[in-house]
Amino acid sequence: MSVYKYFILFLLLFSLNLITNAQNQKPRVIVTTDGEADDRASMVRFLLTTNEFDVEGIINSSSQFHWVGGQGWKAFHPVEWVKEYIEYYAEVYNNLKLHDPSYPTPEYLLSKWKVGNINAIGEDDIRTEGAKFITELLLDETDSRPIWIQAWGGCNTISRALKIIQEDYPEKMEYAAKKMRLFLIWEQDETYQNYIRPNWEHFNIPTIISDQFDCMAYIWPKVLPKDIQTYFESDRMTNNIIENHGALCSVYENNQGAFNAEGDTPAFLHSIPNGLRSMESPSYGGWGGRYVNVRNNVWMDPLPDSTYTRPDGQWGFHNSWSKQMEHDIESNKVEIRTNYFKPIWRWLDAVQNDFAARADWCVKDYASANHHPIIKLKNTPINLKAKAGSKIKLDPSKTTDPDGDALLFNWWHYNEADTYQGKSINTSHHAKTKITIPEDALPGDTIHMVCEVSDSGTPKLTRYQRVIITVIN
Structure with a gap:
């Protein structure tokens, strides 16, 4: 191998090492x-x-x-x-x-x-x-x-x-x-x-x-x-x-x-x-x-609805939207409040199970406790580009569990995080799945797909991998 090729190989390995370290x-x-x-x-x-x-x-x-x-x-x-x-x-x-x-x-x-x-x-x-x-x-x-x-x-x-x-x-x-x-x-x-x-x-x-x-x-x-x-x-x-x-x-x-x-x-x-x-x-x-x-x-925070206005100055207890909604009992207002807090509560079952597992780690040996799945995608970059109407494959088949637990896979479309404003992409409970980019997606739109993996241990533990798809011409 020539000196030049050795140099190129060195640069490649050095770059890969930097990327790995950053991750x-x-x-x-x-x-x-x-x-x-x-x-x-x-x-x-x-x-x-x-x-x-x-x-x-x-x-x-x-x-x-x-x-x-x-x-x-x-x-x-x-x-x-x-x-x-x-x-x-x-x-x-x-x-x-x-x-x-x-x-x-x-x-x-x-x-x-x-x-x-x-x-x-x-x-x-x-x-x-x-x-x-x-x-x-x-x-x-x-x-x-x-x-x-x-x-x-x-x-x-x-x-x-x-x-x-x-x-x-x-x-x-x-x-x-x-x-x-x-x-x-x-x-x-x-x-x-x-x-x-x-x-x-x-x-x-x-x-x-x-x-x-x-x-x-x-x-x-x-x-x-x-x-x-x-x-x-x-x-x-x-x-x-x-x-x-x-x-x-x-x-x-x-x-x-x-x-x-x-x-x-x-x-x-x-x-x-x-x-x-x-x-x-x-x-x-x-x-x-x-x-x-x-x-x-x-x-x-996103507006609860169009009747709310964001303060120009200090954002706190005295003008909190949460405090304004705290005592609401009418069904339509309760629905608004529930949706307002959804960006946090949608994860809280997994958050609380994570806390319970860590509490177990204080007193249990490794074999007696549960540990998080390790998600690894196969031939699936976490940032993808795709045309409207095209099909793409999502594959987390390299995922493992340190305790050998059975794993439940769930691919879902986190459309609140998208810039794409159209219909939701269907959920899939298969590890490997294919999705179709909506025909009405415009160049520059982003679509967020989340791979959610939960194990069968106690307490059930969950990890994720978000894949962001950018629509191109």
């Missing part, structure tokens, strides 16, 4: 939390999911609901709760490693715990340890991978971090902005509107501001469909999560054994690499919800 990289995440009861419940699930992420920070912050000096319900939970929960995680860590060796060590997680701006609602003047920590991560030029920064409470610690960059390193603002991804559970103080929006939004930072999350918060018994509610009721939660599942699950905040609230959980559900590709665009939809572009690169 295998875990999402980087930072959590900021005001420590409310539902934050603490979310933290249990988050810690059990840390094998899916590169955890870059867990940072105490405040919100309009909880801050140091707040009274009664608004009192601030002492910051040490984060350390305590990581210590509970440490008690089950060795068992978790039996199921996935990539779970981070308790020592690593403790090194990522910092205290941010907690002293008042929206206080973003003090250069706290937490704010400086975020700044350092965003300015670090040794790792340019994106970081999903989650605001489980207010945005004030994030705001302070960005102020440090603007004040001390203005020439680095664009670099930092390119690394940032924001997932906000409402705007729980005014710092997004007062500082982040006017100073940073023009950099087109991908930003999700969610109201859909509320179906996993305190109002879940009112707004979730009855068949989904069963996954949150006391029998299932007590038996599958809270009792006899180790130290971490034993401190899970609950309501007499039933689910209480995890309003912040969608912020990290969005970043779990489960095959739905939701991190590629908020419009795709996934476990953390589905969103529409409203300005720049800011994404919010």
Whole structure:
């Protein structure tokens, strides 16, 4: 073989290695939390999911609901709760490693715990340890991978971090902005509107501001469909999560054994690499919800119906569509509300089964627990081009299950995520299937097909692979 051919082969292998590494990289995440009861419940699930992420920070912050000096319900939970929960995680860590060796060590997680701006609602003047920590991560030029920064409470610690960059390193603002991804559970103080929006939004930072999350918060018994509610009721939660599942699950905040609230959980559900590709665009939809572009690169909830208008300013408790619909009892309004939350609840059976499996991993050996199927497509790229009227083959026959369980395949058309506006493509329960691109599809239209694979284990676990078809002439 000539030197030239060796060189070409080297470049090819090097490129393939880069692609493989990129596909295998875990999402980087930072959590900021005001420590409310539902934050603490979310933290249990988050810690059990840390094998899916590169955890870059867990940072105490405040919100309009909880801050140091707040009274009664608004009192601030002492910051040490984060350390305590990581210590509970440490008690089950060795068992978790039996199921996935990539779970981070308790020592690593403790090194990522910092205290941010907690002293008042929206206080973003003090250069706290937490704010400086975020700044350092965003300015670090040794790792340019994106970081999903989650605001489980207010945005004030994030705001302070960005102020440090603007004040001390203005020439680095664009670099930092390119690394940032924001997932906000409402705007729980005014710092997004007062500082982040006017100073940073023009950099087109991908930003999700969610109201859909509320179906996993305190109002879940009112707004979730009855068949989904069963996954949150006391029998299932007590038996599958809270009792006899180790130290971490034993401190899970609950309501007499039933689910209480995890309003912040969608912020990290969005970043779990489960095959739905939701991190590629908020419009795709996934476990953390589905969103529409409203300005720049800011994404919010789809309109419940044409009578709703999106706020110009802060999006939060005082003008939440969820709160407006919470007490609706008329059948037509209940239908609107149910459809509004569907981008999240449609996945919640799988989400809750995933939680139950991870709780099992705290106490069971590998052979006694269940693990997720591994979907592999055969001769089926995840991005396809096809002409209207053409037939294409979808083949996940290389899919395996680590426990040897039987697998149930389901190909379905996620038409809410399409830009194609026509009829739905029929569901198929065969592993290998053929679909026909609709004749009325226009060049440039996208069609989203989801391969959903569930195993026969207990609890039933589900993974996905989304295939996006772009229509061409």
